[in-house]
Amino acid sequence: WHSAKGGDVAIDCPGQEILERTSAVISDRMVEARLTAGLPAAGRTILASAAQRMFLETLPQLVERALMYRSVDSQTMHALAASVEDQEYLRSQLKLLSLVAFIGNGAVLPRVSGVSNMPLETNTVVRFRAPPELQVMVELPNQGTVVGMGIRQGVTLICGGGFNGKSTLLQAIERGVYNHAPGDGRELVVTDATATKIKAEEGRFVCSTDIRPFINNLPLGKTTDAFSTADASGSTSMAASIQEAVEVEASTLLFDEDTCATNFLVRDGRMQQLVSQDCEPITPLVSRVRELWEAKGVSSIMVIGGCGDYLDVADTVVSMHGYVPSDATEKAKAIAQCMPVVIEIPQIKYGPALNRTIIVPKELAAHKPPKAKTRWSIALFPSDKLSSLAPPTISDAGAATHERTDEPEVFPELDLTALDQLVSVSQTRAIASMLQLATQNTRRRTMRSLVSDMCTTALGDLPAGHGVAGNLARPRGIE
Numbered sequence: 001w002h003s004a005k006g007g008d009v010a011i012d013c014p015g016q017e018i019l020e021r022t023s024a025v026i027s028d029r030m031v032e033a034r035l036t037a038g039l040p041a042a043g044r045t046i047l048a049s050a051a052q053r054m055f056l057e058t059l060p061q062l063v064e065r066a067l068m069y070r071s072v073d074s075q076t077m078h079a080l081a082a083s084v085e086d087q088e089y090l091r092s093q094l095k096l097l098s099l100v101a102f103i104g105n106g107a108v109l110p111r112v113s114g115v116s117n118m119p120l121e122t123n124t125v126v127r128f129r130a131p132p133e134l135q136v137m138v139e140l141p142n143q144g145t146v147v148g149m150g151i152r153q154g155v156t157l158i159c160g161g162g163f164n165g166k167s168t169l170l171q172a173i174e175r176g177v178y179n180h181a182p183g184d185g186r187e188l189v190v191t192d193a194t195a196t197k198i199k200a201e202e203g204r205f206v207c208s209t210d211i212r213p214f215i216n217n218l219p220l221g222k223t224t225d226a227f228s229t230a231d232a233s234g235s236t237s238m239a240a241s242i243q244e245a246v247e248v249e250a251s252t253l254l255f256d257e258d259t260c261a262t263n264f265l266v267r268d269g270r271m272q273q274l275v276s277q278d279c280e281p282i283t284p285l286v287s288r289v290r291e292l293w294e295a296k297g298v299s300s301i302m303v304i305g306g307c308g309d310y311l312d313v314a315d316t317v318v319s320m321h322g323y324v325p326s327d328a329t330e331k332a333k334a335i336a337q338c339m340p341v342v343i344e345i346p347q348i349k350y351g352p353a354l355n356r357t358i359i360v361p362k363e364l365a366a367h368k369p370p371k372a373k374t375r376w377s378i379a380l381f382p383s384d385k386l387s388s389l390a391p392p393t394i395s396d397a398g399a400a401t402h403e404r405t406d407e408p409e410v411f412p413e414l415d416l417t418a419l420d421q422l423v424s425v426s427q428t429r430a431i432a433s434m435l436q437l438a439t440q441n442t443r444r445r446t447m448r449s450l451v452s453d454m455c456t457t458a459l460g461d462l463p464a465g466h467g468v469a470g471n472l473a474r475p476r477g478i479e
Contacts, residue, residue, distance in 0.1 A: 006038035007050060009058065012471040016117045016186075017178035017423050018084055020474035022459045031067050034470025076182075082142035083187055087179040089141055090190045097150060100195065100252045100299045101173050102136065104148035104188025105129055109165070109172040110323075117423075119185035126165075126323040133327035134318070146188055149325060151301060154293050154315035157332070158303045165323035166303045167256055173301060174254050174421055177476065192299075195252035196245040196478050199259040200234035201418040213288060213350045214239035214264070217281050234261030235282055246298060247354035248451050248477050253292070255285075256303040266307045269342050283346050289313055291350050311336040312343055356447045360438040367411075369436040369463060372428040378414040378435070419479050426473035433462035433472065451477045 011033060012023035025032040037059075040050035065071050090102060103109075107128040110120040128149075130136075136150030151173070158166050176191030208226045215224050215236060232240060238261055245253060257265065266286045290313045292298040304310050311317065311332045319328035364370070366383035373379050416422060434454045445453075455477045462469060 005041050007040040007054065008038045009035055009054070009062065010038075011035040012426055012473075014181075015424060016180055016184045017175065018181060019178065019424060019427070020459065021426060022469050022472045023426075025460070033063075033067060034468060036470070079182055083182045084179050086140040086142050087187065087190055090138060090146075090188070091193060093138060094190070094192055097136065097138070098153050099136065099150045100153055100156075100301065101151040101176060101191040102138070102148050102188070103128055103130065103151075103169070103172065103176075104146050107148070107172070107187075107189050108185025109168050109189070111171075119183075129324065131318075131325055131327045133329075134316070134325075148188060149318075151318075152316055153299045155289055155299070155310075155313055156301045156316045156318065157310055157314045158301065158318050158320060159305065159328065159332075160320035162305065165320045166305065167258065168323070169318075169320060169325070170254060170256055170301065170303050175423070177421060178423065192252040193476070194250040194478065195254055195301075196241075196250040197254045197256075197420045198238055198241045198245065199256070199418060199420070200261040200264070201237040201241070202232065202234050204232045204237045204240070204415075204418065205230055206232050206236065206240040208356055209240045209243050210351070210354055211236065211239040211243055212348065213346070214242070214283050214285070215281050216283070216348065217278075219281075235264035237261075238264045238285075243354050245478055246292075246296060247356065247447055249448070250478055251297060252299045252301065254301050257305055257307060258303070262307075266309050267344065268309065272342060272344060277344055277347065283344075286310055286313060287344050287346050288350065291346070295350055296353070308335075308339075309341050309343060312341060354447070357444055358447055358450065359442055359444050360435070360450070362439045362442055365436050365439045369465070370414075370432040372425060372432045373413070375422060375425040375428050376415065376417040376419070378416065378428060378432045380412050380414065380435075382411075416479075422475065422479050424473050426471055427475040427479065429469075430459060430462060430472040431475050431479065433464070433469070434475075436463045 012021060014021065014023075023034050025034070037054065040047040040054065094100060094102065105128060108119045108121075108125060109128055110125060112118045112120050130147065130149035134149045134151075135147055137145060137147050139145050158169055160166050172186055172189045173191050174195065174197050175186065176189040177193050177195055180186045180189070206227060206229050208228055211224045211227050215227075218224060227236070227240070229236065242253065255265075263282060264285055267280065267282070267284045286307070286309050289300050289302075289310075292300065293315075302310065314329070314332060317328045317332040319326050319331075363383040364380065367381035370381070371379045416428065422428065434457070437457065438450060438454070459472045459474060460469070462472060
């Protein structure tokens, strides 16, 4: 039966991360599985006998094997529930322990490949082991006492030579915002739920964002207190991404030097001598990262391999060698003292967090609702008024509007490839449905309020076309 002619039965399957989904719904009175069934057909004719067997024989067998307690391995099922409970509890304890992340001893961090989320299972894999100076002990409800490396609040650097596991550790931390299934290897890698990866994204769209803490005094007197562009540079995109994350109350930011704009990270002493601060619009992150923590309460975890200036502003330095971490904080402080550098003091204070007021126009879904094409792409079908998505301007009332152009109508797409912590196309489908829902309420509200409303809306209440949505998963507010 499984062919282009139908006969297939499918359900929205989970991956390594455990997400709230609509493919399975559990209540006090029932367990409901939501699936699709392609009717067997020959041309445009349904094959009645095959369809009958499908509904009266195959489906009951699937229900018996998958949804009946007597058919499942109860020990495995209870172990899954206990693991999730432990991960939720551990995440709830991070702030009380003044931590932003915890990596348990014995964790398997490397994946099979860059395109696979499955754990690397070889005899040579190096399991994680916390350095004694950074060890933290936590008592979990089910597993009992666990020991691992606690990453403290503040500014943490992950340093080391190339190919020694720096980025692998950061990637595990960035996925630690989700719970993981037993056997994944990262069950005890738990991160602050708001932790957000920041990277350079040349060409991204920026709308009405105050990026003055990082970019100010542009040539020709152009201001950046409500900066908009349809083609951001690497440094501008990072400034906007940080401001957007802080706007929705992210309390931890994640950076990998390899995916950041160098001129946004640092401006060394020689460049300071060549180009004076008055002539440089960019305030590098090294000049702001301590202020982010001390004034805003926003911690940073940074993979650094070449920007030694960050040793002067770090609270903790973890060195990776042969995939094994060690505490290099005291050594880094000694180096910083012996080889001092000049870190420019910003000319203005950071200022308040963004709190933009927006309206999601109903014209955004005029032709048909937004649709997730892949995990990283959402197609939009707006009216002629918005279809060109011209760079927005700010009205006298302070709301972002779009100017109509004479360009031919081309339906745009939202490019989400820079969202490294978006892990399932089901989350992207939910974002598309949330965009549609947002167009049904055109009142003016803050971005923070809009995100909060979407995060508290039940997945089952999101627009689902003509049926019940069985293929949605909960995205985080920042995505």
